[in-house]
Amino acid sequence: MIRIVKLNKSFNGKPVLQNISVTFEPGKTNLIIGRSGSGKTVLLKSIVGLHEIDSGEIWYENTLFNKLDFIGKKRIRSEMGMLFQGSALFDSLTVEQNVMFPLDMFSDKTPDEKLERVNFCLNRVDIHDANALFPSELSGGMKKRVAIARAIALNPKYLFCDEPNSGLDPITAILIDALIKELTEEYSMTTIINTHDMNSVMEIGEKIVFISEGVKCWEGNKNEILNSDCDSLNDFVFANSLAKKLRASNK
């Protein structure tokens, strides 16, 4: 479980996140949604410690993460996996080497055991016969799946995904969503996903937090989101013409 208490973050005196308090539960796909520039990525990067926060608390189970030193953070980080918006695969390494990287760094397994784990993770995300390829030789969807394989290589307790569907076609996007949901349930991970894709929200949104202009405006699940009283959320949810027609037909 990850608990955020009264988190504030600003850049050059300009507030980006204000007084955010939320709890993300394990075994569930927790979504942070909002318009571009609303502060989703800053919130996610603050939670994982890539941004220093101005004030507030970030709890991983019973550990206050934001007050830990480098060694303490490193211990928690060994339980984290993260999928970046642009996949962030290491260009100079092959697919196999990318997935093996965290194992090389932090596990004491033998080379054969590491290779077995790499192949297991790649099979789990449906990547076959691509061990020797470089990231530049992969499609966008394949890159995302390899990045997921790398993120789960060390059996993380926490999985963070920053816009996992950006730049993907709708079918591949649904496959990636389904894969993240399956892995979350299979390993009982606390998964936090940043997205502005309403398909993802309606498919896997077990817990949804809506952020607008750095402020948490709404919290609920995919069943409650269509009937909310929050105007800024309704503007976001019913932004496209298909959703507007759907709402009109329901009324």
Added chain:
Amino acid sequence: MQTGFKNQFNRNTINISNFGMPNYRRMIKFLTQFGRYFLLLKKVFSKPEKPSLYFKQTFRELVYLGVNSIGIIAIISFFMGAVITLQTAYNTENPIYPKYLIGLGCRDSIILEFSSTVAALILAGKVGSNIASEIGTMRVTEQIDAMEIMGVNSASYLILPKIVATILFNPILTLIGIIVGIFGGWIAGTLSGVITSENFIYGIQYAFIPYYIVYSLIKTLFFAFIITSISAFQGYYVDGGSLEVGQASTKAVVFSSVVILLFNVILTQLLLS
């Protein structure tokens, strides 16, 4: 009357502080960057997570940054040696000067300045821009963030092997530069007929001081560290996109070159005085 004086005083105060502000800010910015550079070095030289992986990475960098630079150093050294020989010959046509001075001039110019300082400036262009753009691209494509999330000390993993590799290999490049440069001078001198082979060989052996080679190698070690650490610093703190990576690459070459020239003066004074 008193209020008028107060206003006049305040106006003057504001004017004075405004006048000094840009310099003050520039100084603060410079000191901040200076501090960040040393904080990065502290991170770079912290204990590695897995020394065996760093060892492998160092070998990879030895090839990328060292072995791949042999060609450019050899070509430039050859032609510089040739030009130094021809210029010395055309400027010492007076019969008072013995011919072997051409060989001696070529040898000392190559050993004292060219093989270390000029070669370092060339490497600042080749290796420095390579390091800044590689690390800068990793920063803007979030590859460094990905390492940090895994708990890897990205600064140490990415920069330390480069520093070790250049410190180990640049002295070899210096020695190659000396040998090829003097060889280039001999070829140019004998083929153009400005000096005989015997005179040139006598000149390069005449009054030889072995310490000059040690001096050159010591300078090379400092320059290798300067090129790698400054370029890595520029790349590591890139913020933005491809435009900023390009700017970081340019800054890496410019700052490395300026610091090399500054240290050239300091080291020459310390080592040869």
